[in-house]
Amino acid sequence: MYLGLDLGTSGIKGVVIDDAQQLVAEARAPLTVARPHPGWSEQSPAEWLSATSDVMAALGSQIDMSAVKAIGLSGQMHGATLIDAKGDVLRPCILWNDTRSHAEAARMDADPQFRHVSGNIVFPGFTAPKLAWVKNNETNVFAATDKVLLPKDYLRLWLTGVAVSEMSDAAGTSWLDVGARDWSDDLLAATGLERAHMPSLVEGSAVSGTLRPELASNWGLPAGIPVAGGGGDNAATAIGVGVTKPGQAFLSLGTSGVIFAATERYAPAPDTAVHTFCHALPDTWHQMGVILSAADALEWYGRLVRQTPAALTGALEGVAAPGRALFLPYLGGERTPHNDARIRGALIGLQNETDTAAGTRAVLEGVSFALKDNLDALAATGTQINNLIAVGGGSASRVWLRTLATCLGVPIAVPVSGDFGAAFGAARLGMMAVSNDLTIATPPKIAETLEPEAQHKDAFAEAHIRYRSTYSALRTLS
Incomplete structure (x- = not known):
């Protein structure tokens, strides 16, 4: 069996599929969104973790989780989760639909290298202008930032202890050289960051790490279970359909x-x-x-x-x-x-x-x-x-x-x-990571x-x- 976890805006969903890619269990836990000012949209990463624990408990009440062979992750894109050197979250995550950084986005987009290297307009909802806003408005937070993680990749950090992202989600940051599938040092420098601030990169169908032993034990999962790179929510949905x-x-x-x-x-x-x-x-x-x-x-x-x-x-x-x-x-x-x-x-x-x-x-x-x-x-x-x-x-x-x-x-x-949505696609990516079979994502x-x-x-x-x-x-x- 294979587990897919999708960290959405309104909730976290978990599904388990069998070797024939048939759904055998599913569970969901709600999330809340804070809007402290017009155009702002934030979430507490701590809530993601507690909701994930609730989803795992619900799945464990339905099936024997010891047969799960791999985990895949999906999640809302573009969110800025800022972590200090101790691994602590510095502020609420600024979400994909937050538009406070529209001025910063416009300034970045006026710099030709962003469109040339990333292949995209710098939208206010993307991650890079959010960091520019933090740098301009929350100086102490920016100075203390050791890692910038996308939402599902913060969940991965908790699950595995490693800071890793994958190509589809990273492409929505305005820092990725999308053609080369690698971080751009020049785009990072333009935001006041270095490659060391970013997670390492894997493909979505590759193994990114293994589940921490204490979580595997708590949830009845096998020791050393691999966690796939996964995908941003839309890319994972594409795998699902x-x-x-x-x-x-x-x-x-x-x-x-x-x-x-x-x-x-x-x-x-x-x-x-x-x-x-x-x-x-x-x-x-x-x-x-x-x-x-x-x-x-x-x-x-x-x-x-x-x-x-x-x-x-x-x-x-x-x-x-x-x-x-x-x-x-x-x-x-x-x-x-x-x-x-x-x-x-x-x-x-x-x-x-x-x-x-x-x-x-x-x-x-x-x-x-x-x-x-x-x-x-x-x-x-x-x-x-x-x-x-x-x-x-x-x-x-x-x-x-x-x-x-x-x-x-x-x-x-x-x-x-x-x-056949993102959680199902994430489970398929988990299946790909251990089978090395990239042809299993067939249409429904x-x-x-x-x-x-x-x-x-x-x-x-x-x-x-x-x-x-x-x-x-x-x-x-x-």
């Missing part, structure tokens, strides 16, 4: 929204705001468009009208032509294609007839239009996507997926019942494929034009 080769792609409707396409070569296109990162497998890369609020936007609307997202989408009957109400899902800024940390969301075009259902449709459509912008940005890089596999919590809504298929003009495949069986609805094609195209015009107007007000 078998998106590893050119022409394969997935759509994720999680807290954020992602369109992810695997590539066989490094082909950066930073001007498009498309992310070009290493994949979790050797000699493989991927391109990715990211919006910061997808299912999170529906959660926000649910709190506003005091209904659950499932109830809101469940009340809708099929796809309809877009109405007058228009939602822009920029609740905390945006990445692809706008790279705009200051922009904020809007719900406009309201009229007497606008009811809760119309508001729900506007939210689903607004997220769909934002993802259409991402698809167009990917197309501008030469990446063509002919179909998508749907994953993430939002993909439970067939109405939303049909809306997306119609808006994007791309068929969307829905896997058979099961979880497809339950149904949702085709674009031709009768609404023109209406969605017209509404998307209005959406883009509204963004331009909103930007002048933000």
Whole structure:
């Protein structure tokens, strides 16, 4: 059996799969996010450890953990976890959706070497500008920093005692030479850091260390069990759904929204705001468009009208032509294609007839239009996507997926019942680490494929034009 741990924003999930890659146990523990100031988003790394212990206890109550052969890790990307020379955490982790460092990001992005070497825009959510912000605003913390770790890699440090990262997660820091798959000394120096501040690097399918004996004993795991490099959450999800080769792609409707396409070569296109990162497998890369609020936007609307997202989408009957109400899902800024940390969301075009259902449709459509912008940005890089596999919590809504298929003009495949997300992908990476078989990441069986609805094609195209015009107007007000 193989264990996958995914450190998400809202919780930690653990799954155990058997040698046939069938799920045999799963557990989850929630996490909280602190927002002490507008645009800030932080988490306590200590909470990650206690939540992991809860997940392991829950898994141990379901199965005999002594048969687990390897562990794989996945996690939210870009977070800055700062560790001193004693191994103590210096401050709460600054998360991926924190935009406080927008000024630092802009200054870094104006330095040509960052785009040239990292292959990407320096987004405010990436790790390097966060460290620049700490250097400018928390001088003592920066001076005491001995290691900078991404969230899952801090979890790895606790599990194994070694500071190690892997290529897919490291690519989102703005410090990695993504083509060479190595830290860039020049980019680190531009942030006031050295290679010694960074963890060592392995491929996601390689062994990074072994579980500490006391934890193995506490959790009923074998002594010396290996821990794989793993992957950032999206790369691990790609492993989970078998998106590893050119022409394969997935759509994720999680807290954020992602369109992810695997590539066989490094082909950066930073001007498009498309992310070009290493994949979790050797000699493989991927391109990715990211919006910061997808299912999170529906959660926000649910709190506003005091209904659950499932109830809101469940009340809708099929796809309809877009109405007058228009939602822009920029609740905390945006990445692809706008790279705009200051922009904020809007719900406009309201009229007497606008009811809760119309508001729900506007939210689903607004997220769909934002993802259409991402698809167009990917197309501008030469990446063509002919179909998508749907994953993430939002993909439970067939109405939303049909809306997306119609808006994007791309068929969307829905896997058979099961979880093929980041935790499952992490377990597969653990399996690869001990088997040296990189071919096991095959796509899941497809339950149904949702085709674009031709009768609404023109209406969605017209509404998307209005959406883009509204963004331009909103930007002048933000």
